[in-house]
Structures are given as structure tokens and as C-alpha cells.
Amino acid sequence: xxxxxxxxxxxxPVKIYTDEVEHSAMQQLYNMAQLPFIHSHIAxxxxxxxxxxxxxxxxxxTKGAIIPAAVGVDIGCGMNAIRLSIKxxxxxxxxxGLRLLIExxxxxxxxxxxxxxxxxxxxxxxxxxxxxxxxxHKKIYSMRRRPYxxxxxxxxxxxxxxxxxxxxxxxxxxxWVMLHSGSRGVGNVIGQYFISLAKKDMGRHLVNxxxxxxxxxxxxxxxxxxxxxxxxxxxxxxxxxxxxxxxLILNALKKKLPKFGVTKEAINCHHNYVSQExxxxxxxxxxxxxxxxxxxxxxxxxxxxxxxxSFIVRGRGNQQSFCSCSHGAGRKMSRSAAKRQYSxxxxxxxxxxxxxxxxxxxxxxxxxxxxxxxKVMNNQSDLVEVIHTLKQIVCVKG
Numbered sequence: 409x410x411x412x413x414x415x416x417x418x419x420x421p422v423k424i425y426t427d428e429v430e431h432s433a434m435q436q437l438y439n440m441a442q443l444p445f446i447h448s449h450i451a452x453x454x455x456x457x458x459x460x461x462x463x464x465x466x467x468x469x470t471k472g473a474i475i476p477a478a479v480g481v482d483i484g485c486g487m488n489a490i491r492l493s494i495k496x497x498x499x500x501x502x503x504x505g506l507r508l509l510i511e512x513x514x515x516x517x518x519x520x521x522x523x524x525x526x527x528x529x530x531x532x533x534x535x536x537x538x539x540x541x542x543x544x545h546k547k548i549y550s551m552r553r554r555p556y557x558x559x560x561x562x563x564x565x566x567x568x569x570x571x572x573x574x575x576x577x578x579x580x581x582x583x584w585v586m587l588h589s590g591s592r593g594v595g596n597v598i599g600q601y602f603i604s605l606a607k608k609d610m611g612r613h614l615v616n617x618x619x620x621x622x623x624x625x626x627x628x629x630x631x632x633x634x635x636x637x638x639x640x641x642x643x644x645x646x647x648x649x650x651x652x653x654x655x656l657i658l659n660a661l662k663k664k665l666p667k668f669g670v671t672k673e674a675i676n677c678h679h680n681y682v683s684q685e686x687x688x689x690x691x692x693x694x695x696x697x698x699x700x701x702x703x704x705x706x707x708x709x710x711x712x713x714x715x716x717x718s719f720i721v722r723g724r725g726n727q728q729s730f731c732s733c734s735h736g737a738g739r740k741m742s743r744s745a746a747k748r749q750y751s752x753x754x755x756x757x758x759x760x761x762x763x764x765x766x767x768x769x770x771x772x773x774x775x776x777x778x779x780x781x782x783k784v785m786n787n788q789s790d791l792v793e794v795i796h797t798l799k800q801i802v803c804v805k806g
């Protein structure tokens with residue numbers, strides 16, 4: 409499908425790949441379009457909705473500036489998926505045992521490993537970068553109790569909210585392991601610190617912004633390079649966290665499943681991050697807030713809700729979207745609204761056939777709180793090609 413609508417009231421247009429955008433999200437997009445350093449236009453993906461700091465599902469290209477709140481506090485949040493060499497028929501009839509194995513191997517919510525579980529090579533690769541960042545910004549260290557022990561023990565942990573681990577079957581009955589997580593507590597602290605620093609750094613100029621959350625660092629300013637270094641480290645941490653989690657999950661599953669291998673079809677992609685790219689003849693910083701890169705032939709993951717389908721996709725390299733696509737279905741209802749409207753019985757009904765928690769603690773993640781994933785996928789047929797359709801059979805939530 410083509411671009412559905414364009415907002416032309418700002419300094420640059422906003423090109424939107426859906427006809428469903430709530431007023432609050434539309435206002436956020438309009439506010440971003442007022443900024444003087446946006447390159448060409450802003451793209452809003454079909455899962456677009458109101459978000460903290462900036463619109464979820466937005467792709468923001470900037471020249472000479474970065475907005476920390478647009479990247480957010482779950483820096484590097486993203487997906488990891490691996491296709492196994494076994495079929496659905498090889499799985500046990502009762503899947504509860506597999507879910508419990510995963511929950512035993514991977515701490516969820518606020519929990520972390522009691523001891524260091526990550527591979528030493530992963531810890532060594534990350535340690536030096538964090539030392540440099542904290543050396544320049546000691547307040548990051550003081551914002552979190554026992555920060556060194558915490559970040560190490562959180563490598564290979566899930567977190568809460570919409571983060572999940574799933575076993576899925578594709579159209580060929582192949583088994584996939586798919587997970588969604590980010591940079592955990594250390595990424596949150598880094599994000600909060602630099603968002604606050606950007607607001608302080610702008611000082612009296614903050615009042616000239618359409619929204620104070622759009623405070624930014626300009627290239628060449630005292631904190632710009634420090635933020636770029638810190639956000640890149642947090643993105644590396646998030647990627648390593650997902651890899652270590654997958655390593656622990658596969659080792660756990662081997663206790664119950666027949667011998668399996670891991671195919672070459674493995675994908676690890678961010679959807680809350682910033683990177684330097686070339687678009688429309690200019691090198692720019694591209695912030696994807698709830699969007700993934702969909703360059704030509706690039707593989708990506710688009711999950712639905714815990715009761716819906718998910719998709720492995722191949723990018724079409726669409727320039728108007730800055731080679732991007734949605735990161736999922738996108739919320740259509742706030743967490744508090746979902747808790748008010750739905751019950752545990754509703755969760756049971758909407759997650760039939762999925763081995764997962766069905767208690768009041770996951771009501772805010774009920775499938776009805778999300779947009780229709782099929783419609784989202786139809787709206788971005790110009791952006792990606794579906795190569796595998798997955799249906800989850802086990803889901804672990806934080």
C-alpha cells in the first residue's frame with residue numbers, strides 16, 4: 409500500500425503509512441516536524457501510536473543533532489529469532505514443561521541472575537566501553553545501586569512489559585525461538601541521564617521547543633559525542649543481552665527436546681536505536697523509535713501480540729520510509745485502559761492454544777490492546793515482503 413496521508417504543516421512533511429493515528433500521536437509527529445534539523449521528512453510506520461518522549465513507530469532523520477528522548481530509555485530494544493532444525497511434531501503434547509524450563513533459565517521482570525551467567529568474552533567486550541562512559545559521567549554510576557554487579561548479572565535476562573520469549577511454528581511446521589528485550593537497567597539509566605542532560609544543556613532555549621521532551625544535542629556540542637558513544641554502547645549491550653538469552657534458552661531446551669541444530673536463518677535487530685546512514689544524498693542520524701531497518705533484502709522480525717501471528721520479513725529498501733518498517737502491531741490501548749476493560753477470563757479466551765501465563769499480571773498485554781497485525785502488514789506491503797509467518801505456541805512474559 410502507498411503512503412496513506414501526509415502532514416504538511418511543519419517545516420518538513422510527515423509521511424504516514426496508516427489511516428489510524430490517534431490525536432496525541434499526531435500532535436507528537438507535528439511537534440517533531442517543527443524542528444529545524446529534520447532531514448527531508450519524518451516517516452510514521454503503520455503501528456504508530458503515542459509514546460513517551462516521541463511517537464512510537466516513527467523514523468526521524470536528523471542532520472547535526474540527536475534527540476535522546478526519541479531514542480528513549482530502552483536503548484537498543486529489539487528482537488532475536490532463530491529457526492531450529494526440528495518440526496512441531498517433535499515437540500511434546502504438553503508444552504508447559506518447555507515454558508517452565510525457559511522460565512527457570514531466564515530471569516524475568518525485575519529479577520536477574522544470582523551469579524554471572526554471561527560468557528566471559530561478552531563481559532570483557534562490554535566492560536571497557538562502560539568504564540569510559542562512567543569515567544566521563546560519574547553520575548551514571550551513582551544513579552544505580554551496585555551498577556557493575558547489576559549490569560553483568562542482567563546480561564541474559566528478559567525484563568517486563570512487552571518483552572517476551574516465544575516458541576513458534578512457521579508455515580512449514582518448523583520450530584522457531586523468538587525473543588524481545590533491550591538494554592535492561594543500565595540502558596535505562598544511560599537514557600534517563602542523557603535525556604535530563606539534554607534539557608539542562610539547552611537551558612533557556614528549551615522554551616522555544618514545541619515539547620520539552622524534544623531537547624537535543626547538536627553536533628560539536630560538549631555532550632554530543634559522549635551521548636553517541638553511550639547510546640552505541642547500550643545498543644551493543646542490548647544485542648549481547650539477546651544473544652546470551654538465546655544461548656541459555658537453547659541449552660535449556662536441549663534437556664527436553666530431541667537433538668536439534670540451529671539453522672543459518674538467525675536474525676537479531678534493534679527497533680529503538682540511532683544509526684548513521686545515507687538518505688537522499690546526505691549522511692544523517694536516523695532514530696528509529698519502534699521501527700526496524702528494512703533495507704533491500706535485509707531480514708527483520710515483526711511480532712504480533714501474544715495471541716496473534718508474527719512475521720519474518722525481507723526489506724524492500726523503500727526510500728520514502730528511510731528503509732524502515734514497523735516493529736510490531738502497535739498498541740491501540742494504554743496499559744491502564746486494558747486493565748480496566750479486560751479480565752483474566754478475557755486473557756484465557758484470547759490466548760487459546762498458547763502455553764503462557766493467563767493471570768491478571770498480563771492483562772495489559774492482552775491481544776485486544778494491540779492493533780490488528782494483519783492490517784499493519786497490509787499497510788506496509790511496499791516496505792517489506794513476508795517470507796515466514798509464525799504462530800506462537802509458548803509465550804514467556806515478564
